[in-house]
Amino acid sequence: MKTAYIMQKEIRESILTPKGFLWYIITSMILSALSYLFLTNSELSLLDQGQMLYRIMNFITALGVLMGLVFGADAFAGEIERGTLEALFLSPVDKGEIALGKLGAVLTNWGIIFAISLPYLFVVGKGEQNLLIGIAYLAILGTFLAIIFSAFSMGLSARIKSMKNSLIISFFVFLLAGAPIFLSAAQRRTWFGRILDFINPFAGAINTFDNVVIDSQGFSYQAGRVAIICGYLLLSLWFLKRSVSRLEM
Amino acid sequence: MIISVENLVKKYGDYTALDGLNFTVEHGDIFGFLGPNGAGKTTTIRILTAIIKADSGNVLIEGHNVFKEPLEVKKITNAFPESNGYYEWMTAREYLGFFANLYGEKTSKQDIYELLEVVGLHGKEEHLIRSFSRGMKQRLGIVRALVNKPKLLFLDEPTNGLDPKGRRDIHDLLINLNRKHGTTIFLSTHLLDDVERLCNRIAIINYGKIVRAGELDRMKGKGTIEDIFFLSTKEGTL
Numbered sequence: 001m002k003t004a005y006i007m008q009k010e011i012r013e014s015i016l017t018p019k020g021f022l023w024y025i026i027t028s029m030i031l032s033a034l035s036y037l038f039l040t041n042s043e044l045s046l047l048d049q050g051q052m053l054y055r056i057m058n059f060i061t062a063l064g065v066l067m068g069l070v071f072g073a074d075a076f077a078g079e080i081e082r083g084t085l086e087a088l089f090l091s092p093v094d095k096g097e098i099a100l101g102k103l104g105a106v107l108t109n110w111g112i113i114f115a116i117s118l119p120y121l122f123v124v125g126k127g128e129q130n131l132l133i134g135i136a137y138l139a140i141l142g143t144f145l146a147i148i149f150s151a152f153s154m155g156l157s158a159r160i161k162s163m164k165n166s167l168i169i170s171f172f173v174f175l176l177a178g179a180p181i182f183l184s185a186a187q188r189r190t191w192f193g194r195i196l197d198f199i200n201p202f203a204g205a206i207n208t209f210d211n212v213v214i215d216s217q218g219f220s221y222q223a224g225r226v227a228i229i230c231g232y233l234l235l236s237l238w239f240l241k242r243s244v245s246r247l248e249m
Numbered sequence: 250m251i252i253s254v255e256n257l258v259k260k261y262g263d264y265t266a267l268d269g270l271n272f273t274v275e276h277g278d279i280f281g282f283l284g285p286n287g288a289g290k291t292t293t294i295r296i297l298t299a300i301i302k303a304d305s306g307n308v309l310i311e312g313h314n315v316f317k318e319p320l321e322v323k324k325i326t327n328a329f330p331e332s333n334g335y336y337e338w339m340t341a342r343e344y345l346g347f348f349a350n351l352y353g354e355k356t357s358k359q360d361i362y363e364l365l366e367v368v369g370l371h372g373k374e375e376h377l378i379r380s381f382s383r384g385m386k387q388r389l390g391i392v393r394a395l396v397n398k399p400k401l402l403f404l405d406e407p408t409n410g411l412d413p414k415g416r417r418d419i420h421d422l423l424i425n426l427n428r429k430h431g432t433t434i435f436l437s438t439h440l441l442d443d444v445e446r447l448c449n450r451i452a453i454i455n456y457g458k459i460v461r462a463g464e465l466d467r468m469k470g471k472g473t474i475e476d477i478f479f480l481s482t483k484e485g486t487l
Binding site for chain 2: 013090248
């Protein structure tokens with residue numbers, strides 16, 4: 001119950017604000033522009049629908065991860081800098097419950113992004129045979145990635161207690177995680193690309209989207225990657241728990 | 250006794266903030282905790298309120314070990330920290346309601362209005378905290394520390410930044426809490442007239458050690474509170 005109060009506070013503080021709404025409006029505008037280009041641009045419209053759907057799914061995942069990192073960086077360091085964490089720690093609430101409430105708010109944010117993106121996914125992927133399974137994979141893996149990256153960022157925020165530094169490191173991690181998007185197919189076949197693909201949960205997710213939506217592969221082909229993502233999920237939650245339990249004012 | 254501190258040690262790297270601290274506080278005391286800047290007052294309060302851990306030593310609050318039963322300690326205590334921040338986007342009522350919920354207190358709107366009235370913030374219930382002056386925020390922070398009706402209340406420089414009327418109101422509030430509700434108050438302050446007006450017992454801390462402790466009236470027989478403070482800390486500055 002106390003976790004729910006923390007989560008409610010976080011949602012009001014970060015999401016139900018003019019700044020929060022602005023993020024969602026911008027998300028919606030970018031998705032509108034992307035969808036419009038996919039459907040009307042003479043070159044982009046030549047892509048098959050699976051390709052279009054895959055690209056939109058990548059964008060939505062990246063956005064969810066990015067916002068999770070930003071929210072996470074503020075979670076503890078921001079409260080320390082604003083002087084509000086001490087009062088929270090004085091109350092009889094376990095630090096783990098506080099972290100869980102904050103994580104719940106980040107997941108709410110991901111849920112909103114996912115909900116906003118649904119109409120665009122249906123428009124771009126209309127008629128595509130793998131549309132629904134693609135959306136299911138996006139919902140599950142996107143949620144896992146949102147937890148992984150926000151839990152990492154929150155743990156970092158609890159450890160280094162500086163929002164600026166947490167943000168810088170989080171953005172660096174985001175660039176590293178998102179690197180496969182920027183690599184060409186040939187670059188991704190090099191040793192560097194292969195290692196990045198193997199150890200990177202973000203790459204694991206987008207490769208899974210590729211295989212499911214474009215190549216119509218079944219779950220058995222994705223199990224290895226999904227298992228690695230689940231491993232990162234547990235690791236990130238462990239990191240968050242450990243970082244928060246050590247957090248002192 | 251409500252507080253028992255034995256051989257408390259806290260180090261930050263090579264710096265020893267608390268160096269074998271020993272003292273006790275009895276039920277019903279208004280206990281003044283004095284010391285120069287950097288003496289270890291805030292660190293002591295943070296350990297006693299189970300926010301940070303000590304390197305060694307033993308602390309019992311109402312019989313509960315602070316290090317082993319922190320949540321039990323937090324249920325019966327509360328504190329107003331020196332650098333208390335506020336959720337400025339909340340109204341005063343929402344702020345107090347939020348913390349009351351965390352303590353599992355069922356607080357009605359009326360309860361909150363009454364709490365705010367005690368510190369002269371009635372009529373401000375629905376105002377955003379960001380519109381409050383520093384003194385108003387200070388009073389709100391003190392009320393926040395009362396939402397769970399604590400047996401033991403820690404206050405770290407509670408009257409800093411308040412005008413004379415505000416200080417007087419806080420003094421009256423603390424005396425009232427202590428006399429009517431039996432709340433034990435642990436008061437850390439630089440303001441010696443706060444100590445003279447409120448406290449029955451004091452301890453002076455310097456370089457992480459208690460250099461003098463006892464009943465204020467007895468100590469005052471040896472000079473003014475200011476004399477006692479400077480004699481005890483020698484280089485202490487207020």
